[in-house]
Amino acid sequence: MVKVKSLADLKKIKSELQSKMELREKSENPEKSVQVKVAMATCGIASGAKQVMDFLIEEFEKRGIEAIVTQTGCMGYCYAEPTIEVTVPGKDPLVFGYVNIKKADEIIEKYIKNGELVEGIIPVNYETIEK
Amino acid sequence: MHLLVCGGTGCRASESSAILDNLKSVLEENNLENEVQVVKTGCFGFCEKGPIVKVLPDNTFYTQVKPEDAKEIVNEHIIKGRKVNRLLYLNPESKEHVSDSKHMGFYKKQIRIALRNCGFINPENIDEYISRDGYEALAKCITEMTPAQVIDVIKRSGLRGRGGAGFPTGLKWEIASKSVADQKYVVCNADEGDPGAFMDRSVLEGDPHSVIEAMAICGYSIGASKGLVYIRAEYPLAIERLKIAIGQAREYGLLGEKILGTDFAFDLELRYGAGAFVCGEETALIHSMEGLRGEPTVKPPFPAERGYLGKPSNVNNVETFANIPVIINKGPEWFSSIGTEKSKGTKVFALAGKINNVGLIEVPMGTTLREIIFEIGGGIKDGKKFKAVQTGGPSGGCLTEKHLDTPIDYDNLIASGSMMGSGGMIVMDEDDCMVSIAKYYLDFTVEESCGKCTPCRVGNKRLYETLDKICHGNGTMEDLDKLRNLSNVIRDTSLCGLGQTSPNPVLSTLDNFYHEYLAHVKDHKCPAGQCKALMQYTINPEACVGCTACARVCPVNAISGERKKPHFIDTTVCIKCGACFEKCKFDAIYIN
Numbered sequence: 127m128v129k130v131k132s133l134a135d136l137k138k139i140k141s142e143l144q145s146k147m148e149l150r151e152k153s154e155n156p157e158k159s160v161q162v163k164v165a166m167a168t169c170g171i172a173s174g175a176k177q178v179m180d181f182l183i184e185e186f187e188k189r190g191i192e193a194i195v196t197q198t199g200c201m202g203y204c205y206a207e208p209t210i211e212v213t214v215p216g217k218d219p220l221v222f223g224y225v226n227i228k229k230a231d232e233i234i235e236k237y238i239k240n241g242e243l244v245e246g247i248i249p250v251n252y253e254t255i256e257k
Numbered sequence: 258m259h260l261l262v263c264g265g266t267g268c269r270a271s272e273s274s275a276i277l278d279n280l281k282s283v284l285e286e287n288n289l290e291n292e293v294q295v296v297k298t299g300c301f302g303f304c305e306k307g308p309i310v311k312v313l314p315d316n317t318f319y320t321q322v323k324p325e326d327a328k329e330i331v332n333e334h335i336i337k338g339r340k341v342n343r344l345l346y347l348n349p350e351s352k353e354h355v356s357d358s359k360h361m362g363f364y365k366k367q368i369r370i371a372l373r374n375c376g377f378i379n380p381e382n383i384d385e386y387i388s389r390d391g392y393e394a395l396a397k398c399i400t401e402m403t404p405a406q407v408i409d410v411i412k413r414s415g416l417r418g419r420g421g422a423g424f425p426t427g428l429k430w431e432i433a434s435k436s437v438a439d440q441k442y443v444v445c446n447a448d449e450g451d452p453g454a455f456m457d458r459s460v461l462e463g464d465p466h467s468v469i470e471a472m473a474i475c476g477y478s479i480g481a482s483k484g485l486v487y488i489r490a491e492y493p494l495a496i497e498r499l500k501i502a503i504g505q506a507r508e509y510g511l512l513g514e515k516i517l518g519t520d521f522a523f524d525l526e527l528r529y530g531a532g533a534f535v536c537g538e539e540t541a542l543i544h545s546m547e548g549l550r551g552e553p554t555v556k557p558p559f560p561a562e563r564g565y566l567g568k569p570s571n572v573n574n575v576e577t578f579a580n581i582p583v584i585i586n587k588g589p590e591w592f593s594s595i596g597t598e599k600s601k602g603t604k605v606f607a608l609a610g611k612i613n614n615v616g617l618i619e620v621p622m623g624t625t626l627r628e629i630i631f632e633i634g635g636g637i638k639d640g641k642k643f644k645a646v647q648t649g650g651p652s653g654g655c656l657t658e659k660h661l662d663t664p665i666d667y668d669n670l671i672a673s674g675s676m677m678g679s680g681g682m683i684v685m686d687e688d689d690c691m692v693s694i695a696k697y698y699l700d701f702t703v704e705e706s707c708g709k710c711t712p713c714r715v716g717n718k719r720l721y722e723t724l725d726k727i728c729h730g731n732g733t734m735e736d737l738d739k740l741r742n743l744s745n746v747i748r749d750t751s752l753c754g755l756g757q758t759s760p761n762p763v764l765s766t767l768d769n770f771y772h773e774y775l776a777h778v779k780d781h782k783c784p785a786g787q788c789k790a791l792m793q794y795t796i797n798p799e800a801c802v803g804c805t806a807c808a809r810v811c812p813v814n815a816i817s818g819e820r821k822k823p824h825f826i827d828t829t830v831c832i833k834c835g836a837c838f839e840k841c842k843f844d845a846i847y848i849n
């Protein structure tokens with residue numbers, strides 16, 4: 127691994143990473159590349175987030191959907207765990223709560239494939255520091 | 258087009274399901290069901306003005322919608338493209354209708370600073386942290402600023418310790434920086450011990466790099482090359498993520514020797530705690546890290562003078578550290594523009610108890626309890642009545658309805674008889690007995706007292722016994738005075754923060770719920786029906802049909818009676834298990 131040796135280095139890495147992530151979003155098949163974040167803090171894992179994440183990874187592959195599934199920390203909606211955030215390119219990210227395997231299946235079939243919304247959306251209710 | 262209908266508990270209670278059905282049927286009447294989709298969502302967090310209907314993609318936000326409004330929304334908004342003005346949110350100050358939720362003041366209630374990356378980045382990937390300005394603050398500090406300048410920035414930001422006591426962080430760093438020694442330490446206190454609190458765990462699980470970066474910044478400022486994270490072993494996931502993060506930071510050269518090409522060296526180690534509450538106190542924490550018993554010692558000397566292994570040590574809480582990189586990046590003026598006069602920035606709270614939206618929130622200092630509980634938290638479960646909110650864990654107190662509009666900051670909470678604590682917030686409803694609540698917390702402190710000083714070891718035990726006596730209906734008026742006097746003594750004479758604050762739950766419930774204590778002592782009644790010893794199950798002979806279900810379920814055969822005739826409970830035999838109460842299908846059994 128390349129060591130970060132100066133502030134300039136760090137900034138270079140940062141801009142590279144940012145463009146990489148940008149690329150991830152605007153990949154060559156924008157209608158296919160979906161990003162899913164699974165909230166995997168203690169609260170999420172206790173409610174079954176791991177199984178949901180495994181399910182998502184397997185099913186995307188089986189159903190031929192190009193998608194990136196990553197884990198993240200607690201989104202704060204502990205009452206509705208497991209929660210996942212789905213970003214379909216060109217659309218705002220959406221957070222879904224109470225995602226069990228059945229719900230995950232519904233989200234893939236209805237929302238990701240057809241753009242239909244499914245129940246259980248959690249509206250964003252906070253501001254981030256970027257604004 | 259999409260119509261989002263709030264399906265949160267609050268909105269459901271005001272008929273949001275009927276709105277959903279009506280919208281669907283009106284759309285069908287107009288043959289629009291294929292073009293417009295109606296979806297039930299989770300809580301919008303704006304329960305005060307519920308039910309909410311949101312229209313996508315134009316983000317129109319309708320408030321206080323009634324089932325009969327469905328027709329108008331479809332006819333006007335969907336078909337004719339005109340917004341239904343009377344259902345838009347009315348800005349209370351400008352008296353103007355606001356159609357887009359992004360411009361509503363409500364959504365400014367939560368600002369995520371410490372939680373900025375939680376639930377956003379992959380905590381096990383340092384690249385994602387770097388792409389969100391990660392380690393830029395550290396780079397800026399060690400390449401462009403002197404330690405004194407960094408401390409000055411933190412001082413000017415007004416940041417105060419998020420662990421509970423609220424000591425100014427910049428001042429703490431300054432004291433540690435002035436101590437002269439060959440070795441100094443930066444310590445992160447991740448011994449989150451309040452029942453119901455999980456803020457620090459979430460930060461470490463969701464954004465471990467922010468804590469690592471901040472500890473390195475602190476190390477640079479005070480002249481320490483070593484950092485220690487004291488974390489409880491009950492947080493295995495947080496430990497794992499921290500270890501991964503430390504490993505990645507070392508690989509990138511952001512921990513270790515010659516960081517970013519400078520002469521600054523800093524590295525981190527983990528120390529595991531066994532989960533003793535007292536080890537959140539900084540001197541006890543340090544002793545525990547040294548391998549000694551987790552007992553506090555008298556301050557001074559403060560850890561900043563003589564801490565871990567006798568060397569100057571700076572101890573900060575996880576959330577305090579999580580704020581540091583942002584302050585460096587965005588400037589102290591930006592940070593101090595948020596919050597109240599003496600408490601700057603935001604505070605993370607873990608909402609728990611009888612509240613609809615249990616979860617993790619971050620609000621600017623100065624937000625009121627009402628906003629937190631009824632708007633962000635979605636109100637009380639099952640539509641019950643709010644009774645009290647316990648802040649600050651076993652060291653805090655119970656606040657009541659009259660405190661709901663007090664802006665929350667360090668000083669206001671102390672003035673109301675509670676304290677900020679680490680940020681646990683437990684909401685109670687009308688079914689909670691405040692004497693039992695006080696007893697519960699005393700039970701906790703008795704268990705967790707290290708036993709070193711007498712007021713805490715013996716005094717808390719006596720407090721607990723007196724509360725237990727009252728809960729059993731054997732309390733006297735003298736006991737109530739004794740509770741207060743003893744509480745004051747414990748508070749004034751205990752060695753450390755644990756004992757000095759442990760009587761708070763007793764004192765605050767005595768102040769705010771004296772009538773409940775009186776009911777227990779004088780009338781031998783528990784108004785909330787929680788104290789078993791004061792309860793009595795009785796069968797209403799007029800409602801009882803004599804089905805014998807209660808008699809069959811009673812484990813001690815306290816219920817007698819003939820088939821098809823009213824039954825009777827022998828209260829001398831009854832153990833008040835409540836089994837009959839649950840079994841009765843005719844609501845014939847009631848609690849006195």
